[in-house]
Amino acid sequence: MTATGLWNIAVDLPDHPAVVDPDGAVVTYQELAARADRYSRGLQALGLTRGDTVVMALPNSADLLALYFAVLQTGLYVVPVNWHLVGPEVAYIIEDSGAKVFVAHSRFTDMAIEAGGKVGAKFSVGEIPGFTPLASLGASAGRGRPSDRTAGAPMVYTSGTTGRPKGVRRPLTGADPDDVPPASMWFFGIFGIAPFDDHVHICGSPLYHTAVLNFAGISIQMGHTVVLMEKWDPEEMLRLIQEHKVTHSHMVPTQFHRLLALPEEVRSRYDVSSLRVMIHGAAPCPLETKRRMLDWWGPVVVEYYAATEGGGTSISAEEWLRKPGSVGKAWPGSVVRVLDDDGNDMPVDEPGLVYMKMGASTFEYHKDKAKTLAARVGDLFTLGDVGHLDSDGYLYLHDRKADMIISGGVNIYPAEIEGELAVHPKVADIAVFGLPHEDWGEEIKAVVQPAPGVAPDDALTAELLEYARGRLAKFKLPRSIDYVDELPRDPNGKLYKRRIRALYLA
Known part of the structure; x- marks a missing residue:
């Protein structure tokens, strides 16, 4: 049987497709491993040693994955940055992480030049003034595998919803990089995904997201082709699923919503029978959206709730139909508890802050001990999500504590309101938040992006509020609805709600 791991597969199955680039070019396991080796030799020739950091601002590509694996076999940390950030934001991450190398793509030239001023070594895909072509990295540093191999790790920066983003940094393990970490095999095993087995993964979200990079990286380690x-x-996406016989992916509810918005004749045009497990997370999924996806794709739609920091839950399609709205039970080895403000367990069905941990896994927010401690109760940590556990141990999420509206002394969760209105056919996207109110403390504001061709007028407002009245208690109804051409979301579906709210507060 062929061993797992990029470099083992490159020896046993050198011509097996590892990556299909966005332009359709196929990169084999042998080619991907060779490119990673070259970058590894180059990084070591620059003097980088165990624990040093590389920052990369690259679009989805085999180059990004080769650089990622180069770091994973040389004991370095790799920081994939959101290339939608502006120069000063990326410069902060470069400085905070202590990066010795910065790699960027020429399509982000302005940002890269502004951000990379103080970095010792800068490389580019395409031409960026002052940057060296990435293709030259390691080209004159010998041949074959790098001399000193030890496992590196990603260091992902949180989104920074309050203050500056912070890097989640775990101790390096010192493991052999040719061995696939048991946690990776275990994680895919949760979803029934085995090595090889004709699996094909499709990656439609940017690889600078933690989960997206993990799914693509583990897929390659397990012998799966990544499209x-x-x-x-x-x-x-439907065309690529049919062409490559895709079996699994990591998705977000926004993508489900847009798939379902396609005309029926378009959806029925493509064969999706190869799909085995389409995993979604990262944001709440409206119940009706989930049901419609299950009706279309069948019981392959699986949900999970987890964090960069560790720990989580998952729920199969069959379980979800029994427990609609749940994000599942704790993974084996994971602990999930719902606590009050004093750190006591909340009763069944009573909401509180969701805390988690994963085995003995540890992390710290880089250079921010205060933030690390503030997120913890004992060895548990929280992302600030509010939820409850039912009598069977299934977790239901309500909303972020920071987004909760308190109106007339009642806790109101915007995600519930968004979930009901998001499935209205005239709504393309929606954000709900609280605004200060003299009598009630806060009032509910909805901002809607109408579906294409829908007029944002008083008639639409009346229709949406009437629709909501049949689904929500009166105290949960928006007091007003405004309209915008497009709501700001990152490419992985996360809504930048605080930006919208800030405009009203200003």
């Missing part, structure tokens, strides 16, 4: 999309498009 990369540069920019996600619903019909193009």
Whole structure:
């Protein structure tokens, strides 16, 4: 039987496709391993040693994955940055992480030049003034595997919803990088995904997201071909699923919503029978959206709730139909508890802050001990999500504590309101938040992005509020609805709600 791991597969199955680039070019396991080896030799020739950091701002590509694996076999940390950030934001991450190398793509030239001023070594895919071509990294530093191999790790920066983003940094393990970490095999095993087995993974979200990078990286380690999309498009995804006989992916509810918005004749045009497990997380999924996806794709839609920091839950399609709205039970080895403000367990069905941990896994927010401690109760940590556990141990999420609206002394969760209105056919996207109110403390504001061709007028407001009255208690109804051409979301579906609210507060 062929061993797992990029470099083992490159020896045993050198011509097996590892990556299909967005332009359709196929990169084999042998080619991907060779490129990673070259970058590894180059990084070591620059003097980087165990624990040093590389920052990369690259679009989805085999180059990004080769650089990622280069770092994973040389004991370095790799920081994939959101290339939608502006120069000063990326410069902060470069400085905070102590990066010795910065790699960027020429399509982000302005940001890269502004951000990379103080970095000792800068490389580019395409031409960026002052940067060296990435293709030259390691080209004159010998041949074969790098001389000193030890496992590195990603260091992902949190989104920074309050204050500056912070890097989640775990101790390096010192493991052999040719061995697939048992945690990776275990994680895919939760979803029934085995090595090889004709699996094909499609990646439609940017690889700078933790989960997206993990799914693509583990897929390659397990002998699965990874099909990369540069920019996600619903019909193009269906076409690629059919062409490459895709079996699994990591998705977000926004993508489900846009797939379902395709005309029926378009959806029925493509064969999706190869799908085995389409995993979603990262944001709440409206119940009706989930049901419609299950009706279309069958019981392959699986949900999970987890964090960069560790720990989580999952729920199969069959379980979800019994427990609609749940994000599942704690993974084996994971602990999930719902606590009050004093750190006591909340009763069954009573909401509180969700805390988690994963085995003996440890992490710290880089250079921010205060933030690390503030997120913890004992060895448990929280992301600030509010939820409850039912009598069977299934977790239900309500919303972020920071987004909760308190109106007339009653706790109101915007995610519930968004979930009901998001499935209205005239709504393309929606954000709900609280605004200060003299008598009630806060009032509920909804901002809606109408579906294409829908007029944002008083008639639409009346229709949406009437629709909501049949689904929500009166105290949960928006007091007003405004309209915008487009709501700000990152490419992985996360809504930048605080930006919208800030405009009203200003």
